[in-house]
Amino acid sequence: MNYLVSALTDIGLTKDTNQDAYSIRAYKSSIGSVVFAILCDGMGGLSRGEVASATVVAAFNRWADEELTGLIKKGLPENSIRNDWTRLVTEYNRKIMTYGSQCGVSLGTTLTAILLTDQKYYIVNVGDTRAYEIAGDLVVLTKDQTLVAREVELGRLTPEQAETDPRRSVLLQCIGASETVVPEFVFGEAKQNAVYMLCSDGFRHEVTEDEIYEKLSPYSVNDVEQLRQNMQVLIDWNKERQERDNITVVSIKTF
Amino acid sequence: MIFRLENQELNSYLVCEIEAHDQIDPVSMQMLTNNSKIPGLAPLLFTQMDDKKYVKYNISTQITAEMYLQGVVTRKKLLNLLNGIVTGMTSVDGYMIDLGAVILDSRYIFVDNKTGETHLICLPFVCRSFESDDFQKFLRDMISMLQFDTDENCDYVAKLLTHLNASDQISLSDFKNFINILSNETAAAPAKAVARKEAPSAKVSGTGVIVGVPPVPQPQAASRAQTSAAAPSREVPASKSAPASAQSVAPQAVSSDPAEKKISLFYVMMHYSKENMAKYKAQKNDPAFQKQPKEKKVKEKKKGNMKKNSTELFDIPGVDRVDTITVVPNELADPAPKADKVAASSVSGSGSVSTPSVKTYETSQAKQPAASASSANFGETTVLGAFNAGETTVLSGGYGTAAKACVLIRRKTRERVVINKPSFRIGKERSCVDLFIGDNAAISRSHATINQKQGDFYLADTNSTNHTYLNGRMLISSDEVKLASGDLISFADDEFDVEITG
Numbered sequence: 075m076n077y078l079v080s081a082l083t084d085i086g087l088t089k090d091t092n093q094d095a096y097s098i099r100a101y102k103s104s105i106g107s108v109v110f111a112i113l114c115d116g117m118g119g120l121s122r123g124e125v126a127s128a129t130v131v132a133a134f135n136r137w138a139d140e141e142l143t144g145l146i147k148k149g150l151p152e153n154s155i156r157n158d159w160t161r162l163v164t165e166y167n168r169k170i171m172t173y174g175s176q177c178g179v180s181l182g183t184t185l186t187a188i189l190l191t192d193q194k195y196y197i198v199n200v201g202d203t204r205a206y207e208i209a210g211d212l213v214v215l216t217k218d219q220t221l222v223a224r225e226v227e228l229g230r231l232t233p234e235q236a237e238t239d240p241r242r243s244v245l246l247q248c249i250g251a252s253e254t255v256v257p258e259f260v261f262g263e264a265k266q267n268a269v270y271m272l273c274s275d276g277f278r279h280e281v282t283e284d285e286i287y288e289k290l291s292p293y294s295v296n297d298v299e300q301l302r303q304n305m306q307v308l309i310d311w312n313k314e315r316q317e318r319d320n321i322t323v324v325s326i327k328t329f
Numbered sequence: 330m331i332f333r334l335e336n337q338e339l340n341s342y343l344v345c346e347i348e349a350h351d352q353i354d355p356v357s358m359q360m361l362t363n364n365s366k367i368p369g370l371a372p373l374l375f376t377q378m379d380d381k382k383y384v385k386y387n388i389s390t391q392i393t394a395e396m397y398l399q400g401v402v403t404r405k406k407l408l409n410l411l412n413g414i415v416t417g418m419t420s421v422d423g424y425m426i427d428l429g430a431v432i433l434d435s436r437y438i439f440v441d442n443k444t445g446e447t448h449l450i451c452l453p454f455v456c457r458s459f460e461s462d463d464f465q466k467f468l469r470d471m472i473s474m475l476q477f478d479t480d481e482n483c484d485y486v487a488k489l490l491t492h493l494n495a496s497d498q499i500s501l502s503d504f505k506n507f508i509n510i511l512s513n514e515t516a517a518a519p520a521k522a523v524a525r526k527e528a529p530s531a532k533v534s535g536t537g538v539i540v541g542v543p544p545v546p547q548p549q550a551a552s553r554a555q556t557s558a559a560a561p562s563r564e565v566p567a568s569k570s571a572p573a574s575a576q577s578v579a580p581q582a583v584s585s586d587p588a589e590k591k592i593s594l595f596y597v598m599m600h601y602s603k604e605n606m607a608k609y610k611a612q613k614n615d616p617a618f619q620k621q622p623k624e625k626k627v628k629e630k631k632k633g634n635m636k637k638n639s640t641e642l643f644d645i646p647g648v649d650r651v652d653t654i655t656v657v658p659n660e661l662a663d664p665a666p667k668a669d670k671v672a673a674s675s676v677s678g679s680g681s682v683s684t685p686s687v688k689t690y691e692t693s694q695a696k697q698p699a700a701s702a703s704s705a706n707f708g709e710t711t712v713l714g715a716f717n718a719g720e721t722t723v724l725s726g727g728y729g730t731a732a733k734a735c736v737l738i739r740r741k742t743r744e745r746v747v748i749n750k751p752s753f754r755i756g757k758e759r760s761c762v763d764l765f766i767g768d769n770a771a772i773s774r775s776h777a778t779i780n781q782k783q784g785d786f787y788l789a790d791t792n793s794t795n796h797t798y799l800n801g802r803m804l805i806s807s808d809e810v811k812l813a814s815g816d817l818i819s820f821a822d823d824e825f826d827v828e829i830t831g
Contacts, residue, residue: 153473209792210756210773265792265806287774288760293791 075192075266076329077109080301083322084309086276093123094274094322095131095183099138103146109190110138111324115203115274117248118174118181126170126183126250133162134187150191156259159187159198163249163257170250182251186216186272190264190326197260201248202275205260209268212287215260219246243275267292270326276319280312292327301325330452331802332437340389343371343437343450347382351454357426358453367424369417371439371448386450394438394447398471403478404485408512410440411468411489413447415505418464421451422501428459433467461498469493485511513596733831735779735786735812737764740824748786753779755820756791771795771821777804779812786812786829795821 077100085092093116101108114130116123137158145154163185174181184201197205199216202223207213217223221244222236236242247255264270269290278286288294289304305323312321331346347353358375365372371386394410421428432438432450439448472490477483492507493499594609735748746764756762758774766772773793780787790797790804797804798819804810812818816827 210775210790211794212774213794267806268792284758287758291758291761291775293754293761293775 075106075264077107077190078295078298078301078327078329079109079111079325080298080305081111081322081324082302082305082309083320084313086318086320087313087316088318089320091124092320093117093127093183094276094320095124095127096272096322096324097131097135098324098326099135101138101142103143105146106192108142108146109326110135110142110187111190111270111272111326112185112187113203113272113274113322113324114183114185115201115276115320115322116181116183118179118251122174122177122179122181123183125173126181129170130166130183130185130249133166134159134185137162138189150189150194150196152196152261155189155196159259160257163198163200163255167249167252167255174250180251182248184245184248184274185257188270188272188326190270190328193264195260195262195264195270199258199260200255201245202243204273204275204278206271206273206286207262207265207268208271208287208290209265209292212283212291215262217258219258220244221246237279264328266328268328269295270328272324274320274322276317276321277308277312277323280315280317281308285311290325292329295325295327301327330454333801335385340387341391343386343388343439345384345386345452347384354427354430354453354455357424357430357451360424360426361451361453364424367420369413369420369447369449370451373451373453375453384453386448388439388448390443391439391441391448394435394440394471397440398435398475400476401478402475404481404483406445407472407475407477408485408508409445410438410447412505412508412512413440413445414438414449414468415501415508417447417449417451419501419505421449426451427456428464429456430454431459433464435471465493465499485514733784733786733829735781736828736830737818737825738828740826746825748779748781751781753781754791755779756793766820766823769821769823772823773821776820780809788812788818793821797821 079098079100081096081098083092083094083096094113095116096111096113098109098111101110112131112134114127116125116127118126141158145151145158148154170181170183184203186199186201186203186205187197188205189196195207195215197215199205200219202218202220203216204218205215207215220242222231222239222242224246225231225239226233226236231239249255269292271286271290286308289308290301295301295304305325309321309323330348330351333344333346335342335344361367361370361373362375371388371391373384373386376383376385397406397410418428418431421431430452432452437450439450440446441448469490472486472493477486488511492504596605596609737746737748738744739746750763753764754762754775755764755766755772755778756774756776757766757769757772759765761775766776771794773791773795775791776793777788777790777797780789787809788797788799788804789809790806792806799810799812800817801819812827812829814827814829818825818827
């Protein structure tokens, strides 16, 4: 499998700091190229959100550097990956919370990360950052861990109402600010000629799925430059439509 | 072998088309076709039409184990399924059929919606031999993907997994006994809650007190538990079925004084006999056996032990998601209207379920009514109306008379589409397709392409959700299949006849 990768972030219209943190790494291995991408959307006053998101990104990158080779040798067993990531989430939840209480602030971060190989994708998710698979159709692979998403699931709100509900950004859990954090895992078969995309919630409130598909479908992006340009167009549309939050998008095209 | 689902009047069948390279095992074929009611197996029949041979499994009123295990799984449900699977496997063994002939895949294990009876699919072919670890792995994987009911005592899950991990070879009868023991344990949660706190000191080589492991380690476990932590032995008299003293429990649980013990429906199902059924019915009406309030206390105590944890969040990780999307025809789908998840089997050489009638795929944002016009949908289906005839163009003279021409004729509307580009795209994303199909929500945004190479036409699926079929056979995304005149293409359930001239 070959990959085109690109990522963009924008501080947005009103914020003083960009509390999104992300990273994409590609590794060459015995099973071909492997990509590990991660996106964290931090929150917390006094710029602490940056600390939370950056810390978690660094922790997962360290994991990738140290553990991937060994895991690949063992065939990337799902249970090991699940255990490792759960352990990291739990550990950093504690650490960030402790740090927060020492500083007298509350801080936290979401997490969406994807490990992509020739055969499979392994995704971990906490919060409302999302992972999409854009191939024949556009599919949101992760479930938002927000209050309104739960209300929709319980039938108490319609999706349309959820989009405009004032509580739409309230999270059910995030790393660093929840008593316990239970990450969502999504594993599946990696498709060829598909785009796997991670984004923070600032990226997807003001643009429609049609628009995202139009710009990021595998058939619309044939090289890295075009991928970057198309992501920029989507970011610009968000800002034109008065999106206020930080906006980040990470894309990986397989071919 | 190719799998298909078929419906005939009130019955549903899983049809397996036997291909040239499939080797029928005459002995097992005889066994399976002559005995129509092998417990735990889906009844099969062998039919032949022209020179095509099929094996049909009757799966009417049944859902796949995958669907059965969706959502929150209770102890009763899981143990029922496991018992059913082991029963089926035991039957297969009893009929001297190789266990390797059973399909161990939760998409091909069927459960009766009403009775909970499980049916396995046993193929009458020469197959690779059964490996106990594959079976253990299959069970382990299946169990570890589930979401359990956290209001119940979930110790049984740990016990199950421990049992499955205990050794490389587990015999079917051992496993069946083990499940029976688990099923008969009453949820003695107060005893367990206390035992759990003490458990760290009573641990034996990291596994604690285990039920159901072959007899030898048991006495040690129980006695060690007794010496290092008095709790388990204290509990024994308090409740007959406390797991700490497993040996005495096993026989007791099953044959504890039947006159006094309340018989649950589950117990009746597991140990069906006329007497049990009669007893159950009698007890149901007898006020002395109505549900005791004690049960409520048990739950509360348990919740107090666990950290404050909103149960809605307790998603046991690893719920497998989309990409492998399975297609289930309406008849098989879980009747609850909310469960609109569509399943389509992912593909690889041996066996893919393909069916011409498919449901639409539910996105995270909106449900889509199948094939009906609705522009109010959350941007997923574009506005549609009749098939846009303006998309077709007349073959121009520039093509030359030497070149072949390919035309698709849509069965639904009889409209003709000329393939007039080297790479002709089909889908419902207006901005990037050449053939826009707007009135069928089952079609993906980018569904398929038809490419021209050296005068020939090739069909390829572009990662569509509901797949592309050529003459009934589903295309893998990397496949490019040559088209011939008279072929039938289906984009999801939309059929097109192929005409190639020249």
